Amino acid sequence: MIDVLVxxxxxxxxxxxxxxxxxVGDRVEVNDPLVELETxxxxxxxxxxxxxxxxxxxxxxxxxxxxxAVLGRIAAPDEIEGQxxxxxxxxxxxxxxxxxxxxxxxxxxxxxxxxxxGVEMRLSPSVRRALLQHDIDPGRIEGTGRDGRITxxxxxxxxxxxxxxxxxxxxxxxxxxxxxxxxxxxSHSVPHDRMRLRIAENMLNSVTRxxxxxxxxxxxxxxxxxxxxxxxxxxxxxxxxxxxxxxxVAAAAEAMKVAPAINSRWHxxxxxxFDDINIGVGTALGEKGLIVPVLRKVQTxxxxxxxxxxxxxxxKARAEQLGARDVSGGTFTISNHGVSGSLFAAPIIINQxxxxxxxxxxxxxxxxxxxxxxxxxILIRPMAYVSLTIDHRxxxxxxxxxxxxxxxxxxxxxxx
Numbered sequence: 001m002i003d004v005l006v007x008x009x010x011x012x013x014x015x016x017x018x019x020x021x022x023x024v025g026d027r028v029e030v031n032d033p034l035v036e037l038e039t040x041x042x043x044x045x046x047x048x049x050x051x052x053x054x055x056x057x058x059x060x061x062x063x064x065x066x067x068x069a070v071l072g073r074i075a076a077p078d079e080i081e082g083q084x085x086x087x088x089x090x091x092x093x094x095x096x097x098x099x100x101x102x103x104x105x106x107x108x109x110x111x112x113x114x115x116x117x118g119v120e121m122r123l124s125p126s127v128r129r130a131l132l133q134h135d136i137d138p139g140r141i142e143g144t145g146r147d148g149r150i151t152x153x154x155x156x157x158x159x160x161x162x163x164x165x166x167x168x169x170x171x172x173x174x175x176x177x178x179x180x181x182x183x184x185x186x187s188h189s190v191p192h193d194r195m196r197l198r199i200a201e202n203m204l205n206s207v208t209r210x211x212x213x214x215x216x217x218x219x220x221x222x223x224x225x226x227x228x229x230x231x232x233x234x235x236x237x238x239x240x241x242x243x244x245x246x247x248x249v250a251a252a253a254e255a256m257k258v259a260p261a262i263n264s265r266w267h268x269x270x271x272x273x274f275d276d277i278n279i280g281v282g283t284a285l286g287e288k289g290l291i292v293p294v295l296r297k298v299q300t301x302x303x304x305x306x307x308x309x310x311x312x313x314x315x316k317a318r319a320e321q322l323g324a325r326d327v328s329g330g331t332f333t334i335s336n337h338g339v340s341g342s343l344f345a346a347p348i349i350i351n352q353x354x355x356x357x358x359x360x361x362x363x364x365x366x367x368x369x370x371x372x373x374x375x376x377x378i379l380i381r382p383m384a385y386v387s388l389t390i391d392h393r394x395x396x397x398x399x400x401x402x403x404x405x406x407x408x409x410x411x412x413x414x415x416x
């Protein structure tokens with residue numbers, strides 16, 4: 001028997017079993033998607049560590065999955081070779097008898113069942129999750145994606161159609177009216193999903209644990225805007241998308257040289273200062289919440305390397321393809337809240353167990369006073385407020401302001 005284990009790399013976040021993608025009795029190959037876990041940061045698939053048959057499910061849907069825990073067990077091929085094809089397969093928690101589509105190899109499945117089995121092999125993780133959540137047979141959905149693949153939009157249409165049938169003549173679902181806390185106010189309830197609950201838990205933990213203090217500067221983006229205009233087309237031809245975020249990440253790494261304690265972790269008996277600078281960049285997922293993919297060892301990367309790495313991570317985040325390693329190991333975080341229109345936000349809550357977080361506000365043209373040829377002049381420049389929120393146990397105002405001063409200098413004096 002081979003144990004299927006919860007991955008160790010979760011950076012302390014809680015995980016729960018979202019769904020089993022195989023049933024007890026199913027045969028699996030090495031690296032077949034086996035079970036899906038969900039944390040506050042990412043949904044991830046645990047692959048089969050070996051070929052064989054899924055013999056036991058030890059942690060069923062909604063069970064908490066701590067790192068290293070045994071999710072289930074796989075019987076090795078040599079243990080199942082002698083089994084008779086008609087022998088009844090064992091079943092564990094949350095599993096059911098095999099459907100006809102599971103017996104395709106035995107020749108007993110109908111054409112429709114064979115189609116279902118084939119379709120299931122081609123489902124993306126997000127589509128598979130949606131089908132499991134709404135209990136929909138993929139064999140009943142006509143895919144509109146490439147080569148007939150089922151897309152998330154196809155699943156949403158199937159859910160909407162099923163809802164209309166259940167509701168009868170109504171064409172839209174009505175919100176559930178809840179018992180209001182104030183009888184004079186109409187309201188309806190929206191249940192929290194797991195990601196929102198985990199985010200709430202982590203945010204409360206952070207502000208409870210660390211005394212937050214925020215310092216604010218402003219930065220002139222003229223130099224990096226000019227640099228980007230000169231290079232973005234040529235870089236794009238090489239497959240590298242040059243964004244403002246790449247400059248911000250590079251400047252943050254450079255600022256660590258003047259205040260290394262910003263890139264640290266507080267322990268009760270010591271301060272652990274990291275030599276590697278692993279920067280997480282907050283990425284909004286719309287109504288689904290926020291995720292923070294991590295770009296590792298930024299101190300070793302050129303601007304082009306940073307840009308390419310960020311582009312890959314953000315694309316994976318939006319496609320729901322981030323793995324556990326992609327969201328763990330961060331030593332510093334950047335929240336570019338300006339992309340959604342915010343000029344300034346404070347405090348931006350520190351991503352524990354880190355010691356600081358950078359906030360970048362909306363880039364906009366503002367009137368500023370600059371000295372030109374020895375005379376004060378009123379100019380229009382692209383400006384943004386930048387803030388550094390720190391754990392006051394770790395650093396004081398001196399290190400905070402030194403870090404921000406250097407960060408702004410790098411952006412404003414950017415050279416080719």
